Amino acid sequence: MRGRFITLEGPEGAGKTTQIQKIREKLRERGVSCTVVREPGGTRIGDRVREILLSPEFSNMCQRTEILLYASSRAQLVEEVIRPALERGEWVLCDRYVDSSLAYQGYGAMWDLEEVKIVNRIATGGLVPDRTYLLDIPVETGRERLRLRGKKKDRMEMKEKLFHERVRQGYLTLAEREPHRFRVVDGTKTPDEVHGAIMRDLFLWAGI
Numbered sequence: 001m002r003g004r005f006i007t008l009e010g011p012e013g014a015g016k017t018t019q020i021q022k023i024r025e026k027l028r029e030r031g032v033s034c035t036v037v038r039e040p041g042g043t044r045i046g047d048r049v050r051e052i053l054l055s056p057e058f059s060n061m062c063q064r065t066e067i068l069l070y071a072s073s074r075a076q077l078v079e080e081v082i083r084p085a086l087e088r089g090e091w092v093l094c095d096r097y098v099d100s101s102l103a104y105q106g107y108g109a110m111w112d113l114e115e116v117k118i119v120n121r122i123a124t125g126g127l128v129p130d131r132t133y134l135l136d137i138p139v140e141t142g143r144e145r146l147r148l149r150g151k152k153k154d155r156m157e158m159k160e161k162l163f164h165e166r167v168r169q170g171y172l173t174l175a176e177r178e179p180h181r182f183r184v185v186d187g188t189k190t191p192d193e194v195h196g197a198i199m200r201d202l203f204l205w206a207g208i
Contacts, residue, residue: 003033003086004206005127007097010135011168013142014187015194019135020093022195023202027091030208035085038095039073043080046073067105067116071123074098078124097129099174107170108163131205133198134175135187139164 006023008016017038024034041050052058053069074097085092098120106113139161175182185197 001089003088003090003092004131005082005086005092005094005129006202007094007099007129007132008135009096009099009103009132009171010187011137011139011142011164011171013145014135014137015145015191016095016135018191019133019194019198020095022191023093023198026195026199032208033088033090034093035081035090036093036095037077037081039077039097039100040070041073042077043073045076049073049076063105063109063111066109067101067111067119070101070105071119074101074120075123078127083125083127094129097132098124099132099134099171102174103167103170107173108159108167110166129181131202132175132178132182133201134171134182134184135194136168136172136184137187139168141188 008020010016020036024036027034039046040053041047049069049072053061053066053073082092082094101116101120102113105111106116142164143161172184175184183198183201185194187194189197
């Protein structure tokens with residue numbers, strides 16, 4: 001029996017990584033085997049690509065290069081990790097996926113959305129998540145969270161506020177267009193409240 005493919009999406013500082021770990025723990029309590037991956041990266045090749053994509057050293061990267069690098073990392077992750085795990089009957093929890101490219105490169109960078117879709121359809125072989133949780137937060141909230149973490153900003157986090165505003169709106173537009181797959185969660189709430197909202201929907205949807 002094929003596993004379930006669950007993705008978490010959201011702007012910078014939304015808390016996706018924290019929530020994925022919480023989801024994995026709760027699913028394991030229910031006896032569900034999980035594989036957790038993140039983007040970009042998740043494989044030896046993908047991690048090398050991630051270094052290039054997020055390094056401030058490459059601030060002059062052209063948009064087409066960025067789109068193709070994200071897609072190449074994703075292609076490797078799908079073939080090496082995601083598809084095999086799903087075929088084994090495992091659930092895959094993925095921190096970012098194609099919707100990130102649509103939001104960041106399509107809406108944020110204002111690249112042709114259809115081109116981004118075509119490139120990623122090729123990269124993933126058409127693999128679409130079964131369920132996507134969008135952790136929605138205002139841009140300023142996300143920036144403040146990153147500041148409090150004391151983490152050095154990567155190349156994407158360094159982009160101007162207007163770019164990130166377009167990303168947020170792009171995510172919300174994607175969710176409106178695919179209501180059967182997306183669930184929008186208020187990311188400004190506490191981690192436990194966000195986790196509770198996700199798990200209530202996930203258990204109901206999956207019937208476990």
